[in-house]
Amino acid sequence: MNATPLVQSFVSHFGEMGSRWGINRTVGQIYALLFVSEKPLNADEIAERLSFSRSNVSMGLKELESWRLVKLQHYPGDRREYFSTPDDVWAIFKTLAEERKKREVEPTLTMLRGAMMETAGSEADRHAQARMKEMYQLIELVTTWFSDIQHMDVETLQRLMKLGSQVQKVLQFTQSLSKLTGRDTERE
Amino acid sequence: MNATPLVQSFVSHFGEMGSRWGINRTVGQIYALLFVSEKPLNADEIAERLSFSRSNVSMGLKELESWRLVKLQHYPGDRREYFSTPDDVWAIFKTLAEERKKREVEPTLTMLRGAMMETAGSEADRHAQARMKEMYQLIELVTTWFSDIQHMDVETLQRLMKLGSQVQKVLQFTQSLSKLTGRDTERE
DNA sequence: CTCAATTTTCAGGAATTTCTGAAACTTTGA
DNA sequence: TCAAAGTTTCAGAAATTCCTGAAAATTGAG
Structure with missing residues (x-):
């Protein structure tokens, strides 16, 4: 592999981790490479950078597509497919x-x-x-x-998450409110 | 395997699924068997019911212990270890x-x-x-x-979950409250 | 301490998964 | 329609993981 040590370690970590849960090493590494790459890469570039066979890369990309984790694009005058991850x-x-x-x-x-x-x-x-x-x-x-x-939209989600377990207090508060008004905020 | 079809299908499903993420078939099946079992089982009983070798069961149980997913207990006058899952x-x-x-x-x-x-x-x-x-x-x-x-305690958690995305409204409400009072409810 | 019951370890065979190269297939520009 | 560029498929080799039986280790009752 011809990457900087920084990218190198990121990519191999994803390889190892990949096999710890469902996906395999190849798929993990391809994903990691695409994730940190500045520009989209075509299958040959990926194969070369990771020293995998071209066919292995093809299967890996197919797998990533089935997970909807890669974007595909074309450049004018170039028939090859270029892959990247969503931003x-x-x-x-x-x-x-x-x-x-x-x-x-x-x-x-x-x-x-x-x-x-x-x-x-x-x-x-x-x-x-x-x-x-x-x-x-x-x-x-x-x-x-x-x-x-x-x-929920990302902003709300982030707000909720940052709130953390303090949401408990908010909940208790609305609970006592609903007792006052007689309206129930829970579904079902 | 000498189980009812009901338990049978549950156990084999966990076997299949197990291999889909990190753990292997054996471990998945042992866990499933213990989960639905009325009483704790010892390693020989597990081996017999699942037709695995005794040593395979031993390794599987060790794995489950490392995940803290099984409880271990002894019966008076019986030296064997009995395994079960938390209730x-x-x-x-x-x-x-x-x-x-x-x-x-x-x-x-x-x-x-x-x-x-x-x-x-x-x-x-x-x-x-x-x-x-x-x-x-x-x-x-x-x-x-x-x-x-x-x-958080289970009750609060359940309440929060049942609330679902309606939590958004609660959040908006507290947000407007904090604007009034000038106090911020978010951390960090 | 001894011995039998029980559990664990581990080398190597079995099964499964991954990876490759060659061939087949698809697409597109001329 | 053809040829070249690019992609996918797939049989089998390579690597990895799983599973077993035999042997070693541990445990506890007497």
Whole structure:
């Protein structure tokens, strides 16, 4: 690899990390390279900089496209495809969260929903089903909340996050307000 | 495997999913089995039910222990160790989030911190460093918020989550209040 | 301390995943 | 329509990860 030590360490870190969760080393490194790159790169440039085979890069890029993590563009008079990552890190974060939800959470929710429909044939089954229900409700609450939050604009989100656990006080305050007015601020 | 179809499908789903993110099939299945089990199981029982070798189960349990996801207990007059998962799904969720943070996020933050200390030797480096800083700030904000939230009690947390994006309105309200009083509710 | 019960370690075979080069395919400009 | 430039596919080699059985280590009752 012919990059500065700075970029070098960033790229290899993403390689290692990549394999710690779902994606592989190649994909992690390609992403990292694109993320810090000043200008979009074409597949050959990526292959050369990371010393991967051209075909490996092609597969990696396809994988990144399926995660919606890379942008594709063309330059006039050049037939090659140039890749880059979106500039806005918040947008990247949201995309990542959405995709992980789709790949890791949704299938589990579907399975759990199915299991909860089954008729329990034994005491053990009844217990298992109750446990699955607890898991289902937790996951559903958390993911619904997540997607609620994702639809907020970045400024509000940042404000909320900076507020941190102080939101508790705000909540207590509105709670006592709603007791006064008789209106409930909670949904459902 | 000698389980009911209900437990069967739950366990195999966790096996598949397990390999989709960091942990392997064995570990996923052991966890799933313990999660729905009425009573704690010892290593031999687990090995038998899942048709894994005894040693594989031993390694899987060790892995789960390192994630703090299993409880260990003994019965009088029985030298074997019995394993189970905590009852409270919220507690499980928190543990999982903490461990993932420790394993997946902290190392990245450390690397980024290091990279940001380096002196950029070129225009490309300067750009890379700026990008890393954006990433660093986002991750730090999100994880700090997460741990803030984790320290809230479950009731408050649930209330907050059920509120969903309506929290936006509460926020706008307090914002206008603070304009009136001149006090700022945000930290930092 | 001894011995049997239980758990852990670990070398190497099995299974899976990753990566490559060659070939097939696609696109576009002439 | 053709040829050249570029991209994707895919079979199998290479690397990695997983899993097992055998042996070693640990534990605790007597």
